[in-house]
Amino acid sequence: MTNYREIQAPLRTIMTPGPVEVDPRVLRAMSTPILGQFDPAFTTMMNETMDMLRQVFQTNNKWAFPIDGTSRSGLEAVLCSVIEPGDRVLVPIFGRFGHLLTEIAERCGADVHLMECPWGQVFDQQAVIEEVRRIQPKVLAIVHGETSTGCMQPLDQIGPACRELGVLTVVDAVATLGGTPVKVDEWQLDAVIGGTQKCLSVPSGMAPITYNEGIEKLLLTRKKVERGVAQEQDRLEVRVPIRSNYFDLSQLQDYWGPRRLNHHTEATSMLYALREGVRIVLEEGLEARFERHRLHERALMAGIRGMGLELFNDVPWKAPMVTCVKIPAAINGESVRQMLLEQFGIEIASSFGPLHGQIWRIGTMGYSCRKENVLFVLSALEAVLIRHQAKIEVGRGMQAALDAYGVERAAN
Amino acid sequence: MTNYREIQAPLRTIMTPGPVEVDPRVLRAMSTPILGQFDPAFTTMMNETMDMLRQVFQTNNKWAFPIDGTSRSGLEAVLCSVIEPGDRVLVPIFGRFGHLLTEIAERCGADVHLMECPWGQVFDQQAVIEEVRRIQPKVLAIVHGETSTGCMQPLDQIGPACRELGVLTVVDAVATLGGTPVKVDEWQLDAVIGGTQKCLSVPSGMAPITYNEGIEKLLLTRKKVERGVAQEQDRLEVRVPIRSNYFDLSQLQDYWGPRRLNHHTEATSMLYALREGVRIVLEEGLEARFERHRLHERALMAGIRGMGLELFNDVPWKAPMVTCVKIPAAINGESVRQMLLEQFGIEIASSFGPLHGQIWRIGTMGYSCRKENVLFVLSALEAVLIRHQAKIEVGRGMQAALDAYGVERAAN
Numbered sequence: 149m150t151n152y153r154e155i156q157a158p159l160r161t162i163m164t165p166g167p168v169e170v171d172p173r174v175l176r177a178m179s180t181p182i183l184g185q186f187d188p189a190f191t192t193m194m195n196e197t198m199d200m201l202r203q204v205f206q207t208n209n210k211w212a213f214p215i216d217g218t219s220r221s222g223l224e225a226v227l228c229s230v231i232e233p234g235d236r237v238l239v240p241i242f243g244r245f246g247h248l249l250t251e252i253a254e255r256c257g258a259d260v261h262l263m264e265c266p267w268g269q270v271f272d273q274q275a276v277i278e279e280v281r282r283i284q285p286k287v288l289a290i291v292h293g294e295t296s297t298g299c300m301q302p303l304d305q306i307g308p309a310c311r312e313l314g315v316l317t318v319v320d321a322v323a324t325l326g327g328t329p330v331k332v333d334e335w336q337l338d339a340v341i342g343g344t345q346k347c348l349s350v351p352s353g354m355a356p357i358t359y360n361e362g363i364e365k366l367l368l369t370r371k372k373v374e375r376g377v378a379q380e381q382d383r384l385e386v387r388v389p390i391r392s393n394y395f396d397l398s399q400l401q402d403y404w405g406p407r408r409l410n411h412h413t414e415a416t417s418m419l420y421a422l423r424e425g426v427r428i429v430l431e432e433g434l435e436a437r438f439e440r441h442r443l444h445e446r447a448l449m450a451g452i453r454g455m456g457l458e459l460f461n462d463v464p465w466k467a468p469m470v471t472c473v474k475i476p477a478a479i480n481g482e483s484v485r486q487m488l489l490e491q492f493g494i495e496i497a498s499s500f501g502p503l504h505g506q507i508w509r510i511g512t513m514g515y516s517c518r519k520e521n522v523l524f525v526l527s528a529l530e531a532v533l534i535r536h537q538a539k540i541e542v543g544r545g546m547q548a549a550l551d552a553y554g555v556e557r558a559a560n
Numbered sequence: 561m562t563n564y565r566e567i568q569a570p571l572r573t574i575m576t577p578g579p580v581e582v583d584p585r586v587l588r589a590m591s592t593p594i595l596g597q598f599d600p601a602f603t604t605m606m607n608e609t610m611d612m613l614r615q616v617f618q619t620n621n622k623w624a625f626p627i628d629g630t631s632r633s634g635l636e637a638v639l640c641s642v643i644e645p646g647d648r649v650l651v652p653i654f655g656r657f658g659h660l661l662t663e664i665a666e667r668c669g670a671d672v673h674l675m676e677c678p679w680g681q682v683f684d685q686q687a688v689i690e691e692v693r694r695i696q697p698k699v700l701a702i703v704h705g706e707t708s709t710g711c712m713q714p715l716d717q718i719g720p721a722c723r724e725l726g727v728l729t730v731v732d733a734v735a736t737l738g739g740t741p742v743k744v745d746e747w748q749l750d751a752v753i754g755g756t757q758k759c760l761s762v763p764s765g766m767a768p769i770t771y772n773e774g775i776e777k778l779l780l781t782r783k784k785v786e787r788g789v790a791q792e793q794d795r796l797e798v799r800v801p802i803r804s805n806y807f808d809l810s811q812l813q814d815y816w817g818p819r820r821l822n823h824h825t826e827a828t829s830m831l832y833a834l835r836e837g838v839r840i841v842l843e844e845g846l847e848a849r850f851e852r853h854r855l856h857e858r859a860l861m862a863g864i865r866g867m868g869l870e871l872f873n874d875v876p877w878k879a880p881m882v883t884c885v886k887i888p889a890a891i892n893g894e895s896v897r898q899m900l901l902e903q904f905g906i907e908i909a910s911s912f913g914p915l916h917g918q919i920w921r922i923g924t925m926g927y928s929c930r931k932e933n934v935l936f937v938l939s940a941l942e943a944v945l946i947r948h949q950a951k952i953e954v955g956r957g958m959q960a961a962l963d964a965y966g967v968e969r970a971a972n
Contacts, residue, residue: 375662395806
């Protein structure tokens with residue numbers, strides 16, 4: 149017996165940099181009755197999802213599939229499958245998630261070298277390339293879009309330079325995939341990890357990854373088949389085995405590939421969600437989707453500025469899906485967030501580390517990235533700031549946002 | 561643009577030992593719009609889920625929460641958080657999943673010692689206890705229910721003996737939790753891992769675990785806070801850090817506990833599913849649920865025997881939720897499975913390792929464990945076996961199953 153009742157979740161307007169609102173079609177897909185993992189109807193869906201992921205990653209890589217875990221499971225799967233203890237890894241840090249890459253690489257036993265720049269900045273690509281030349285790491289692990297600062301690191305020169313230098317690039321595109329171009333092949337990136345709960349608008353719980361032949365070659369040197377399912381030709385011992393079974397990409401690709409060698413039981417309902425999520429992305433079209441993210445970013449920024457507030461990441465390297473607002477002096481940022489949630493059902497984000505208490509972060513990602521949400525968060529923020537005695541330009545933010553949307557003034 | 565259409569999944573009768581059919585109420589719960597991970601409405605649901613998991617695990621442990629991954633993620637989270645390289649670990653193997661425990665422990669750097677018995681047998685508890693005395697491991701890692709053989713290892717003496725000897729017990733109860741008693745406290749087990757896609761009838765993608773104060777004490781010696789979120793009092797360096805960030809239980813308990821320290825973004829929809837799944841288990845009542853599993857097991861066994869087929873695991877240590885049927889001589893087991901799937905939409909399982917091609921495995925787990933499913937699988941199996949020229953007792957299996965259900969013969 150239990151006193152607990154069925155789930156009664158309030159309906160929120162989620163304007164954080166993830167997790168964001170899930171497309172209702174994705175929610176519906178998740179209520180589909182499940183299939184067995186080796187049911188041909190299900191393996192067909194696995195293959196279709198791989199095919200669509202390749203398109204979203206803009207790659208011809210053979211391997212593009214999800215890790216069954218939240219976004220950081222994708223980071224760890226790639227790093228722990230690629231890094232052998234003692235391997236040199238370079239991590240340029242420009243926000244919280246660079247620290248996460250460092251943390252994971254260290255736990256893999258890497259000899260980690262860091263570059264750091266102040267939160268709010270990104271690196272000059274040449275400076276990173278110089279450091280790669282100097283350190284000569286096996287792997288450069290770098291974040292594409294830092295949700296902690298709303299900044300985006302250009303990679304179009306870093307990728308080709310690393311390729312030339314024989315350095316593997318591992319890129320955290322968790323926040324950017326599906327919201328802005330992540331050109332895996334054109335930028336010559338070796339392994340890229342995306343996120344579901346950001347611009348793909350799928351619930352957290354899967355991490356789509358892709359990697360190329362260079363990575364695959366390396367994996368095969370560490371490949372080891374699980375004893376319980378091994379056959380005669382399979383190798384059971386290797387020189388430096390991957391330290392994780394769950395994250396062993398050499399085994400996972402045997403499960404996602406034609407051999408379909410039993411590993412875990414694929415997370416059926418999440419796979420349904422991911423399949424539907426990437427299908428919706430491709431139905432909208434990548435370019436149209438990126439343009440939509442830019443449109444709502446412009447309107448949100450115009451509204452914030454119009455209100456007389458200052459932007460933290462009003463820089464050429466701003467990530468289009470994260471807008472950081474400086475908390476006005478003498479205003480309690482957490483009190484504002486709480487009133488937004490309690491009175492309007494709107495969630496925006498606070499911040500980490502050196503920016504803690506300094507900025508609010510507003511996301512415009514995926515399904516959350518739409519006009520009514522942007523207008524609602526602006527109007528609610530204005531009302532709540534007035535309620536906190538903040539000095540703002542009353543009424544101007546909304547008008548600026550409507551202007552950005554090209555809404556004509558009606559004739560008298 | 562994409563040519564793929566919305567998901568169109570055939571509706572199957574899933575009678576494998578996992579994944580099994582999901583309760584429609586759980587499917588519906590997953591289509592609930594998501595909440596942010598720190599939304600009070602969501603953290604309340606996290607706490608409620610912990611509370612209900614404790615009841616399902618029959619424990620008063622403080623810690624009972626899911627790992628965001630499939631079942632083996634729970635095994636790896638516990639083992640890699642507990643095992644330091646060089647630690648002695650004893651694994652008694654009586655089927656495929658003992659090999660998996662070995663595989664994971666080895667990758668954690670453990671000095672693994674094995675006991676093996678033929679597939680289809682389990683260990684005499686005293687023999688395990690003797691071996692624990694002899695090897696003096698830090699950890700005994702053992703499977704409770706082996707879906708590969710349909711056998712269940714008694715643990716009621718092993719647990720208390722290990723406690724007395726100062727050996728930590730880590731138990732894989734993936735297949736058994738929710739279908740038969742898993743008495744964490746009474747059996748004095750230190751860490752236990754359950755599965756969602758078996759007797760809980762929740763989709764694969766989460767792994768509920770529980771562990772006690774002894775394990776927690778050990779975790780705290782290895783605790784290390786992530787740099788990106790660390791505060792002054794937090795330790796950044798430890799002697800032997802946990803080799804995984806994703807599976808670091810010392811960090812995960814800070815996320816699930818009152819500190820709510822940011823780690824991953826909780827897999828919202830899967831948490832909804834798990835909360836609803838365990839709620840339904842408790843609503844039915846543990847004892848009633850276990851009795852239901854035994855009832856349908858009896859009917860299925862009677863039906864199989866009545867048909868003139870032989871059971872592989874007709875033993876006192878049979879797991880009630882897995883019934884293994886010997887494939888009759890000269891019958892192609894895979895052809896039978898294929899006809900069941902294609903003509904009836906019924907899925908039963910093949911087998912691994914030494915049992916490959918020898919047995920079919922039929923699951924009666926969770927929502928799949930109900931009368932109409934048992935009767936349907938028996939009647940379909942009979943028809944398909946006749947279609948394969950097998951010598952069976954025509955019509956007798958169904959009558960035996962109806963007898964087992966206590967269905968009276970109608971008067972003329």
